[in-house]
Amino acid sequence: MSIENPNPNYKLTEEERKRLSKVLADGYAAGGSIKALAASIGRSYGTVHKLLTEAGVKKRPRGFQKSGRQHSSTGPAS
Secondary structure (H helix, E strand, O other): OOOOOOOOOOOOHHHHHHHHHHHHHHHHOOOOOOOHHHHHHOOOOOHHHHHHHHHHOOOOOOOOOOOOOOOOOOOOOO
């Protein structure tokens, strides 16, 4: 995934925002994390989160794994 101007300080035009939102929404739907998507386009986590929200994407719960199983931060059950 790439954008025309990778400078993170570059202000996206409305058309670029819409196009990038669609690309990010597709990547997120395919299982990509917000952090990985942000790194792939050279933008911040917050920018990607905002673009996904503007695109109407429903966010997965924290700790989501593609297999659908949740990570347990407390370790194995005793």
